Amino acid sequence: MTEETAEGHLPPTGSVRVVRPAAAADLVEEIAEDAENPAVATTRMLIALDVDGTVLLEDETLSPGVVDAVAHAHRAGHEVMLATGRSWEGTRGIQHVLRLAPEYAVCSNGAVIMRRIGGDLGEESVYERFRIETFDPTEAVTLLREHLPEARYMVELTDGRRLYTEPIEDWNLTQAQRVGFDELVAQPVCRVVVVSPEDTDGDFVQLVARIGLNEVSYAVGWSAWLDIAPQGVDKSTALERVRTWLGVDPDRVLVIGDGRNDLGMFRWALEHGGRAIAMGQGPDEVRAEAGEITASVHAGGVADILKRL
Numbered sequence: 001m002t003e004e005t006a007e008g009h010l011p012p013t014g015s016v017r018v019v020r021p022a023a024a025a026d027l028v029e030e031i032a033e034d035a036e037n038p039a040v041a042t043t044r045m046l047i048a049l050d051v052d053g054t055v056l057l058e059d060e061t062l063s064p065g066v067v068d069a070v071a072h073a074h075r076a077g078h079e080v081m082l083a084t085g086r087s088w089e090g091t092r093g094i095q096h097v098l099r100l101a102p103e104y105a106v107c108s109n110g111a112v113i114m115r116r117i118g119g120d121l122g123e124e125s126v127y128e129r130f131r132i133e134t135f136d137p138t139e140a141v142t143l144l145r146e147h148l149p150e151a152r153y154m155v156e157l158t159d160g161r162r163l164y165t166e167p168i169e170d171w172n173l174t175q176a177q178r179v180g181f182d183e184l185v186a187q188p189v190c191r192v193v194v195v196s197p198e199d200t201d202g203d204f205v206q207l208v209a210r211i212g213l214n215e216v217s218y219a220v221g222w223s224a225w226l227d228i229a230p231q232g233v234d235k236s237t238a239l240e241r242v243r244t245w246l247g248v249d250p251d252r253v254l255v256i257g258d259g260r261n262d263l264g265m266f267r268w269a270l271e272h273g274g275r276a277i278a279m280g281q282g283p284d285e286v287r288a289e290a291g292e293i294t295a296s297v298h299a300g301g302v303a304d305i306l307k308r309l
Contacts, residue, residue, distance in 0.1 A: 050257035051084040065303030110238035111190040134188035135230040151196040155189040192228040219261035236268035258282040
């Protein structure tokens with residue numbers, strides 16, 4: 001509620017004014033409307049949400065209360081978007097379920113920025129691949145293959161198509177093509193995913209530290225899952241571009257995530273005076289980098305934060 005509105009409707013401080021029930025109801029309704037009125041809200045925030053382990057549980061059901069909380073943040077005038085390691089193919093359906101239609105979506109750990117070009121639903125037909133970062137995967141994949149010959153490899157091409165060597169249950173392989181290693185690394189890619197079912201995330205961290213991965217960015221997931229992106233590219237680099245395009249003040253950013261691939265955007269938000277929030281079930285090293293910790297994804301941690309905005 002604005003100061004002018006308050007002066008017009010509320011009695012002076014310390015006084016009591018008795019009004020008819022109908023008038024009281026009208027006042028309460030006006031106050032409630034102002035609380036989510038974009039014209040009255042505080043300065044707009046850019047809110048970036050990770051997907052897996054943040055808004056989605058392991059079985060891909062939604063975290064409790066997240067849809068209503070996202071709607072509340074949107075009505076309050078904030079820009080709510082997704083920043084995920086998923087490809088756009090695996091992101092667009094989540095946007096739709098969350099009833100989101102943001103101006104931008106950050107996919108593939110920052111290597112792909114999607115832009116809405118029309119419509120009001122989070123559907124692929126109204127988004128374009130607006131900015132794409134690529135790299136030559138040959139050196140990284142060849143090096144990893146020497147040490148992990150039984151691992152599964154997948155790459156995302158500039159047009160969104162995906163190529164893979166061996167299937168794995170956790171991968172969405174819709175419109176993906178199985179190929180040999182020569183074809184896998186034959187052209188520039190946005191992202192490489194490596195999964196080694198026989199190893200743990202600790203094994204992967206040690207391996208990457210031992211062999212070195214040069215000229216790329218990478219993040220190790222909860223299991224033995226390695227994401228490789230172009231050098232210097234992560235969620236934070238893409239979000240900084242989005243923040244600039246939207247004209248949001250640097251200290252008006254809020255990011256929430258649960259994984260190692262969220263560390264870059266945590267540091268980015270905190271360095272600019274924004275908020276970086278880790279999910280309660282995240283690894284110790286992730287929670288240590290955050291400015292705040294919320295409840296777990298199972299307990300509705302994202303909803304707890306957004307409903308207080």
